[in-house]
Amino acid sequence: MTDADWGPDSARLAAFDEGEWARVEAAFAGRLLSYVSRRVADVEAREDIVQETFLGAVRGIESFDTAYSFEQYLFGICRNRTIDQLRRHEVRGRGGEEDSAAASLDLESLATDEQTPSRILRRTDLADRGRDLLAASLQEWVELTWASGEMTRLMVVEGLLRGGKRNRDLWEPLGLRDEVSVAGIKFRALKKIRELLLAKEGAEEIGASLDGLAVEADAPMDVQSVWRDRRVSCPSRRWIARWLDGSLEPGPSRFIAFHIEELGCEWCEANRDDLVGAREQGHGEALEAVQGSSIRWLRSRAR
Ligand SMILES: [Zn+2]
Structure with missing residues (x-):
């Protein structure tokens, strides 16, 4: 292989x-x-x-x-x-x-x-440029979060954006204290994503439209669709392989199981089936x- x-x-x-x-x-x-x-x-x-x-x-x-x-x-x-x-x-x-x-x-x-x-x-649309910048920022945030081992944080945002779940659906399965903890994690995550986005050239316009995100009750569809379409949270095939052979730490393992088994990412599932x-x-x-x-x-x- x-x-x-x-x-x-x-x-x-x-x-x-x-x-x-x-x-x-x-x-x-x-x-x-x-x-x-x-x-x-x-x-x-x-x-x-x-x-x-x-x-x-x-x-x-x-x-x-x-x-x-x-x-x-x-x-x-x-x-x-x-x-x-x-x-x-x-x-x-x-x-x-x-x-x-x-x-x-x-x-x-x-x-x-x-x-x-x-x-x-x-x-071809100008909007696509915005999506590219947003995708890059989300990707960056995922990488930073993954690298710092904050897997619960990653799972919260994954659950909201990929899973379309609500705060009240997430706190218990993810072992958090209550809904408010979920809201806090979301608030800080969106704030950080916005910062990463604004650091990119030509992002001022989209940055402004992201201003309201952190205070809204539900994750906005646009961020949600970029998160899913661009597969920003999909682990690489190498990580899936390590997850399968049991050589991965508990945090990343939990995230990958959540991503594939709970939220049903079809492409990572295809990779898993292939590797299995x-x-x-x-x-x-x-x-x-x-x-x-x-x-x-x-x-x-x-x-
Ligand atoms: Zn995936």
Whole structure:
């Protein structure tokens, strides 16, 4: 297996370097299959989706926005292909089969989610600049908090922003004294995030709109959607691997369990499934089948 945190060289990808694309397939096929397998029952369709994801990634590489990670880019395409597949299935299966009811439920939860691949591929608005700055500030705050070992603080903000939970839902499960403790943590966190944001060039405008955040009762949707879409709190695959093998300290372990098991981050879940041993779940053949799809396309293009 390749290094858990390996990321490709985007210049090589953009130059259609076959070796780099082969490494991408080797590194990412497992987690993509894990994601698709939880949502699509048909084994062949799963392979098709992963192949189409790699093809889509090669074709669209010139519009890949490096404000996102390559994994986010791939997962965005994969999600789109999965939705397409579930839609096709729904149309075919119309007539009341239980199977199609389950598929359309899945579809609903996928399609209404905040994150859409179009956001990753087309970002032209000025507002996107604001989102970039906000994402960078949130990311910075997560890193600072993680580094200082303040995992309860991180879990409070994660619960509010990713989980959409309220103060009163959080204090007890997180072992805090009462609701007021949650409110205090939130207040200080938003204040710090605002400071980090204002330290960035061109942030004055958004900074002003963040002024009211700390005193509002509910976390604002905008911060919430940036927090989720940009995956600012997603632990790296290396951390997930350490969590699984039990070599992680209790604090980070608790956070990762909260993030994946309690709040259901679908992409970290896909990484976990992959790391746990997707091969044992019958992915071996599927993995072989999808390897080489981008290379075949690159070669056909050269002719
Ligand atoms: Zn995650």
